Amino acid sequence: MKKIILTTESGADLPESLAKKHNIHVVPMHVIMDGTDYLDGQLPVKDIFNFYERTKKIPSTAATNTHEYQEFFKTIRTKFPDSVIVHVGYTSKASVSYQNTLTAAEDMEDIYVFDALNVTGGLAAVVMYAAVLLEKEPDIDPERLVEMVKAKVPKSRLAFLPGSLDFLRAGGRVSNMAYLGGALLKIKPCIELVDGKLMSTRKYRGKMEKVAESMFHDYLQQYNIDRQQIYFIYSIGLSETIKQRIDEIALEQGFENSLWIEAGAMISTHSGPGGFGIAGLEV
Numbered sequence: 001m002k003k004i005i006l007t008t009e010s011g012a013d014l015p016e017s018l019a020k021k022h023n024i025h026v027v028p029m030h031v032i033m034d035g036t037d038y039l040d041g042q043l044p045v046k047d048i049f050n051f052y053e054r055t056k057k058i059p060s061t062a063a064t065n066t067h068e069y070q071e072f073f074k075t076i077r078t079k080f081p082d083s084v085i086v087h088v089g090y091t092s093k094a095s096v097s098y099q100n101t102l103t104a105a106e107d108m109e110d111i112y113v114f115d116a117l118n119v120t121g122g123l124a125a126v127v128m129y130a131a132v133l134l135e136k137e138p139d140i141d142p143e144r145l146v147e148m149v150k151a152k153v154p155k156s157r158l159a160f161l162p163g164s165l166d167f168l169r170a171g172g173r174v175s176n177m178a179y180l181g182g183a184l185l186k187i188k189p190c191i192e193l194v195d196g197k198l199m200s201t202r203k204y205r206g207k208m209e210k211v212a213e214s215m216f217h218d219y220l221q222q223y224n225i226d227r228q229q230i231y232f233i234y235s236i237g238l239s240e241t242i243k244q245r246i247d248e249i250a251l252e253q254g255f256e257n258s259l260w261i262e263a264g265a266m267i268s269t270h271s272g273p274g275g276f277g278i279a280g281l282e283v
Contacts, residue, residue, distance in 0.1 A: 001139045002110065003083045005076055006130055009064060009090045009097055010040040011266045012123040013233065015259075022131040027072045029090075029097065031265045033059035040266045045236050048265055049273050058167055059269050063090075063097035069104030073111060084110040084142045088127045088149070091117045093196035112146045115153075117196030120267045121231040121279030122158030128229070129281060155282040157223045160191045161204070161215055163235055163274030190215055212242050212276045216249055225280035227254045235263040237273030246276075 007025045008014065019026055028039035033051055040061075052058055064072075076085060087105070092098035092115045105111040116126045130149045134140065165188075188211050189200040202218065204211040219225075232246055243260065250258045263271055 002142075003080055004134055004140070004142055004145065005080055005083050005085050006127065006134065007072070007076070007085055007087045008116075008123065008127045010264060011090045011095070011097070011119055012088075012127055013120045013261050013264050013267060014124045014127060015261060018128070022128070022135070024127060024131060025072070025076055027064050027069065029064050029095075029266050030062040031059050031269060032062060037062075038265070040264055043265045045263070045265050045268045048269055049236070052167065052272075059265075061266055061269055063095045063100055066100045066103045069101050070108075073104065073108055077108075085112070086130065086142060086146060086149075087111065087113045088123065088130060089113060089115050090123060091115065091119055091193065091196040093117065094119065094198055110142075112142055114146060114150050115196070116156065117153055118156050118158055118193050118279075119198075120158065120160070120263060121233040121261050121277055122156045122193055124261060125158075125229075125231055125279045125281050126152060126156050152281055156193075156279070157219070157225065157282060158193050158277060158279045159201075159215060159219050160233065160271065160277035161188050161208070161211060161275060162191065162271045163208070163237060163276070164272030165189075167270060167272035190218075208274060208276065209239070209242055209245070213245060213249065215276075216246060216278060219278050220253060223280070224282050226283045227256060229257045229259070229280065230255045231259050231261055231279040233261045233263055233267075233275070233277030233279065235268045235271045235273055235275035238276055239274075242276065 010026055010028045028041050031038045031043050089098040098115050101113050105113050116123050129152050188204045190202040192201045
């Protein structure tokens with residue numbers, strides 16, 4: 001059997017330690033700040049927040065282009081000549097990255113590409129599900145692997161609280177009127193992936209300490225999440241007190257494993273500092 005190599009985008013925010021441990025190859029997306037194009041992962045997130053403080057602007061983001069995907073896949077094939085590549089893609093509803101992957105793979109053999117319809121921890125949950133399956137069954141047929149992982153895509157649930165409405169406004173994702181109302185009332189929108197699209201599904205009022213806990217409880221009531229693993233996403237600035245309380249709730253709710261994932265430059269550009277998210281797979 002040919003060796004199966006898993007790949008995904010940096011927008012999955014997959015920790016480098018996990019990527020190395022499970023031999024998952026990650027292709028960087030782009031962050032453009034002050035006229036300079038940075039590869040996601042090479043630009044410190046703090047630089048983005050400092051840039052906003054100076055300019056009241058946020059960087060723009062861009063997908064990995066077709067040529068970059070081609071070079072990415074060729075590099076893997078050079079290192080693993082007799083391999084099958086299974087690419088778990090960033091949602092096609094929020095980026096052209098997935099389409100660029102399909103185009104890049106057209107003239108290459110033994111590459112399977114599918115849309116995970118998710119981002120950050122929601123995408124990481126799907127990638128890690130694939131990695132665990134592959135480690136349990138290293139000789140699994142690649143088509144069978146893809147079939148099983150794709151069946152989990154609709155069960156990947158991500159909910160995220162941006163740390164700052166300032167970044168959503170700067171990125172044009174909320175109007176000035178909505179921003180002013182939200183700021184005055186201390187309203188925080190809950191962002192979820194619905195059929196691959198980022199949507200505001202609920203609104204919370206109050207400080208992040210209270211709101212993060214409320215969202216976690218609502219999330220668990222709404223979704224029957226597999227208790228074997230849950231992922232928490234944070235952007236720089238989220239207090240340790242909140243993290244500790246969320247960990248306590250996870251234990252109380254019977255989760256066997258939890259992992260904190262730091263949002264990278266791509267995601268932090270839209271979430272702002274102090275953001276909090278939850279991701280897991282429904283049973």
